[in-house]
Amino acid sequence: MSRTQKAIQDFENTELEKMRTLDAFLRIPSVSADPEMKTHVLEAAEFLKSYFDKLGMDEVKIFPTDLHPVVFAEKRSHLPDTKTLLIYGHYDVQPPDPLDAWTTPAFEPSIRDEHLFARGSSDMKGQILATVFALESVLKTGELPINIKFILEGEEEIGSPSLEGFIREHTDLLKCDMILNPDAGMINKNSPTIVNGLRGLVYFEIRIDGPKMDLHSGLFGGNVANPANVLAKIIAQLHNPDGSVAIPGFYDSVRVLSDEDRKKIALNPTSETDFLKITGAPAISGEEGYTLLERQGARPTLDVNGLYAGFIGEGAKTIIPAYAKAKISCRLVPDQDHSNIYELAEKHIRSLVPSTVTVSFIKHSGGPSYLADDAPGLPNLIQAFKEIWQKDVVFKREGGSIPVATVMQEILGVKSILTGLGLPDDAIHSPNEHLHLHTWRKGIQAYIHFLTSFEA
Ligand SMILES: [Zn+2]
Incomplete structure (x- = not known):
């Protein structure tokens, strides 16, 4: 059995435990916009820190900011000449309102038809833990083939007021060769997606x-x-x-x-x-001469x-x-x-x-807008998705902006790989947000492939 297969098997064997971890993480109402939830945002940061400590990361630290803290964690490889992958995420969530529109309460995760319903399940606590769980299973099967760093902020849903300053102050700490940002998502559950442009x-x-x-x-x-x-x-x-x-x-x-x-x-x-x-609009409307x-x-x-x-x-x-x-x-x-x-x-x-x-x-x-057809590490992730989905990835020029990607490119000099396991109908920012668990599991397997692909 290859190392990748062993790591995937490890994930499968421990999946129940991992679901419990995700459940506990989702129960923390880390709503960054609500001053009354400030202690819960900190609680979510501490939750991540203790999980990283348990994984035996080399460095784990909560950095306070003017508002909500940044969690940093690092696991260094002992192999020579290894590259460094920085993984970005945000552990804060949108407010759950309107509360009465939820079928089950926003911070009491509930599974219906392969979907896990909870605020933050798709955007993006589930996405963060997908990368963490992939790392965990890879660690159990031998030496890491790359250095891994995490930067996880608690202010994304309020416009990341502290993030740019934090990155500027910690360029050495965040030094990396590749950046993975899984806050983008897929176009549908059969099409792993890379966002190669942002407006x-x-x-x-x-x-x-x-x-x-x-x-x-x-x-x-x-x-x-x-x-x-x-x-x-x-x-x-x-x-x-x-x-x-x-x-x-x-x-x-x-x-x-x-x-x-x-x-x-x-x-x-x-x-x-x-x-x-998706939109419920009665018809498409837009500039003539261009496709949707x-x-x-x-x-x-x-x-x-x-x-x-x-x-x-x-x-x-x-x-x-x-x-x-x-x-x-x-x-x-x-x-x-x-x-x-x-x-x-x-x-x-x-x-x-x-x-x-x-x-x-x-x-x-x-x-500014952003184009990233040439983000470092992208070919490895494309291949990893292909292994699991048995399909070529789809490239997408995103209509929105992901300011952290432009900020990181400017300050750290590295373009981000923008992807994720969220689906367009996950109802992020809306009542009844959910995560498609089957896609999420496949995604973790793909991330395992991605991490082991750096083996010499
Ligand atoms: Zn997000």
């Missing part, structure tokens, strides 16, 4: 001010500009009829999709029907994320609102620069504002 983001807010207070619409309507009407008119002018963004210069630096890019994207079997099923998957990962967008004006309570109230606000974000692709796009957007919007109102802007955040 960037710019997020801002516009505020239109009119009268100094809400006015009676009967007495004043018709003689003062209504900020809500003005804002709606501005927003309506941000897109062209073909669905493209109408900000001048918006597409100037967008990298044109090559035939090869388009072929790679088209290998992803996600269909419009799948997309409609091209629009999802390789074309930029502009969207209103929130809109506020006037009276939004029950019933009727006849006013001209004093102000109106919109939160707007753009998803960006290579080689758009987020600061430049923000400037173009602000300039364009200012040009649309009439002199009957005033406008102000708040810029919230910005981050």
